[in-house]
Every structure is written in C-alpha cells, then in structure tokens.
Amino acid sequence: xxxxxxxxxxxxxxxxxxxxxxxxxxxxxxxxxxxxxxxxxxxxxxxxxxxxxxxxxxxxxxxxxxxxxxxxxxxxxxxxxxxxxxxxxxxxxxxxxxxxxxxxxxxxxxxxxxxxxxxxxxxxxxxxxxxxxxxxxxxxxxxxxxxxxxxxxxxx
Amino acid sequence: xxxxxxxxxxxxxxxxxxxxxxxxxxxxxxxxxxxxxxxxxxxxxxxxxxxxxxxxxxxxxxxxxxxxxxxxxxxxxxxxxxxxxxxxxxxxxxxxxxxxx
Numbered sequence: 260x261x262x263x264x265x266x267x268x269x270x271x272x273x274x275x276x277x278x279x280x281x282x283x284x285x286x287x288x289x290x291x292x293x294x295x296x297x298x299x300x301x302x303x304x305x306x307x308x309x310x311x312x313x314x315x316x317x318x319x320x321x322x323x324x325x326x327x328x329x330x331x332x333x334x335x336x337x338x339x340x341x342x343x344x345x346x347x348x349x350x351x352x353x354x355x356x357x358x359x360x361x362x363x364x365x366x367x368x369x370x371x372x373x374x375x376x377x378x379x380x381x382x383x384x385x386x387x388x389x390x391x392x393x394x395x396x397x398x399x400x401x402x403x404x405x406x407x408x409x410x411x412x413x414x415x
Numbered sequence: 416x417x418x419x420x421x422x423x424x425x426x427x428x429x430x431x432x433x434x435x436x437x438x439x440x441x442x443x444x445x446x447x448x449x450x451x452x453x454x455x456x457x458x459x460x461x462x463x464x465x466x467x468x469x470x471x472x473x474x475x476x477x478x479x480x481x482x483x484x485x486x487x488x489x490x491x492x493x494x495x496x497x498x499x500x501x502x503x504x505x506x507x508x509x510x511x512x513x514x515x516x
Contacts, residue, residue, distance in 0.1 A: 294500070301501045359499040362478045367463030369490045375482060378458035380429065380451035383438040388451060393427055394488055404423030405485045405515050407508060410464050410477040413430030414440065 275320025275337055278313045282344035285309035286351045303355055310348050317341050375408070416448050418505060424483070424512045429453055431476050453477070483508060485515045 289306045293299035299306075317340070323329070324337030369375050379389045393406050416426045426448040430437070437450035453459050459477040466478040481503050483492040492511035494503040 297502070297504050303500075355498075355500055359501075360497055362497065362499060363464075363466055365463045365478060365480065365495050368480065368493070368495060369462060369482065371490050371493060373490050374488050375484050375490055376458075376461045377488075378453075378461060380453050380458055381434050382452070383434045383441060383450050385434050388449070390488065393425060393449065394484065394486055396425075398423050398425045399420050401423055403425050403486055405425070405483060405491065405512065407419055407424050407426045407512075408480075408482040408484065409426060409428045410459060410462065410480045410482075411428060411430050412466070412469070412476050412479060413432040414436055 272320050272323050272333060272337070274316045275324060275340055278316030278318075278320050279340040279344050281309055281316060282313035282347045285313055286347040289351065289355070303351075306351060310351070313344055317344055416446070418509060419512065420448075422509065422512050424508075425449065427451060429458060429477065431456060431459070431470065431474065481508065483511050483515075491515055 285306050288309065289303055293303065293305050321337045321341055324333045375390065377390045379387050382388045390406070394403060397403060419426050427450075428437075428446075428448065429451045431454050432440070432450075432452060433454060434450075434452045437452060440446065441450060451458075456465050456475045456477070459465055459475075462480070462482075464477045464480050465475050467475050470476045479496055479499065479502060481494045482490055485491050491514070492508065494507075496502060
C-alpha cells in the first residue's frame with residue numbers, strides 16, 4: 260500500500276502543477292498583495308520574479324511530462340497548464356503595462372506656478388466646501404501652508 | 416496623512432463618489448482628512464482630469480492626479496501619473512511641501 264502511494268507520488272508531476280499555481284499567484288498577488296507597497300507597486304518586479312519562478316517549474320514539469328515513459332494524458336496536461344500559465348503572464352503584462360497607461364493626457368491641468376481653479380463641492384457631511392475655504396482655514400491650529408489635492412477614481 | 420498636516424499641508428481627496436460612500440470609506444479606513452464629492456465631474460473637468468466612461472456604470476470619473484498648492488492657491492508641485500499603477504510617494508510630496516514658506 261505504502262509502496263503504491265509512493266509510486267503515485269513519483270508519477271504525479273508536481274513541478275508542472277506547482278509552476279501553474281505559482282503563475283496564478285503571480286497574477287493575483289499584484290492587486291491583492293503587492294499593490295500595497297510603493298516599492299512593489301510602481302514596478303511589479305516581485306510579480307515578474309514569481310512568473311520567472313513559475314517558468315522554471317513549468318520547464319522541468321514539461322520535460323518530465325514529455326519523457327518517453329509518460330502517458331499521453333500527462334503530455335496533454337503539461338501543454339494545457341503551460342498554456343494557462345502563459346495566458347496568466349500575458350494578462351498581467353497587458354493589464355499593468357498597457358491598460359494601466361490608458362489615461363487621458365490632461366494637458367489642460369493646472370501647471371506649476373498657475374493658480375488652481377476654485378471649486379465648491381460637498382464634503383462627507385453634505386456641507387459645501389470651497390477651495391478658498393480649504394486654503395484659508397487653519398491646519399492643526401496654525402495657518403495652512405498649503406493644500407494637497409488628491410484626485411482619485413473612487414469606488415463608483 | 417498626519418505627516419502632511421504636521422507640516423501645515425491639508426490633504427483633500429476628490430472623487431465622483433457620493434458623500435455617503437466617502438463617509439463609509441473614512442469610517443472603515445480611519446481617514447480623518449477632507450473628502451469631497453464631485454459626482455457631476457465639475458471640478459474634475461475644470462482640472463482637465465475627466466476619464467470618460469471609466470466608471471463601473473460607464474460614468475465619467477477622475478484620472479489619478481495630485482496637486483500641491485501653496486496658501487495663495489498657486490500650484491507648487493503636480494503629479495499626473497502616466498500609469499494607473501504608479502502613484503506619487505508621500506516622500507516626494509513632503510519634499511515639495513518643505514519648499515513652501
């Protein structure tokens with residue numbers, strides 16, 4: 260019985276499956292984990308490293324699957340999982356380097372030295388607030404030195 | 416964000432989210448700085464930051480951008496990121512804030 264299960268483990272192509280799992284993790288860990296720190300967010304080197312690791316496992320897994328003594332089914336699994344992993348890399352590269360850059364140019368945004376246009380918008384208590392008020396009311400009990408406007412996409 | 420108020424800079428976040436949505440966000444995340452609601456993209460349009468049709472229901476939203484203004488309202492530092500995933504770091508903004516007298 261023990262011998263049988265050991266033989267099964269030997270047959271199980273773990274580098275292949277591990278490579279596939281690492282590639283899925285490399286894709287998903289960017290929005291869920293690595294986006295939190297500027298160092299791993301501004302350039303996704305951690306994710307690219309993970310994809311590299313996945314490629315190493317997949318290479319050994321595929322080599323094992325295509326050994327002469329392996330069954331056809333194992334070769335098919337290798338082709339399928341390697342394709343899925345490559346797809347996951349493509350989705351990642353496309354999302355980060357292509358979709359991420361689909362932003363309007365904002366040529367008309369106020370430049371350095373220009374006066375920022377005033378506005379009146381509701382705060383979280385539905386109270387209208389103007390930029391002029393934000394600039395003139397004190398910060399921490401002292402006159403405000405300035406205002407940092409952070410425009411963000413929102414949660415919609 | 417306390418780092419900014421410590422040097423006299425008031426952080427103000429602006430998005431198309433309704434005031435209630437931002438209030439929930441502030442409560443959940445513990446944010447205490449000002450959140451403003453611009454559902455009709457009025458200020459966002461005035462700053463030329465409209466990203467058309469990118470909301471979840473195809474509404475107009477803001478592209479990410481940060482402006483540091485001095486007390487006269489003049490722009491002292493600006494960041495218009497070219498990639499959604501690349502954002503300004505607090506250190507860069509604090510550096511620019513130090514230059515304001």
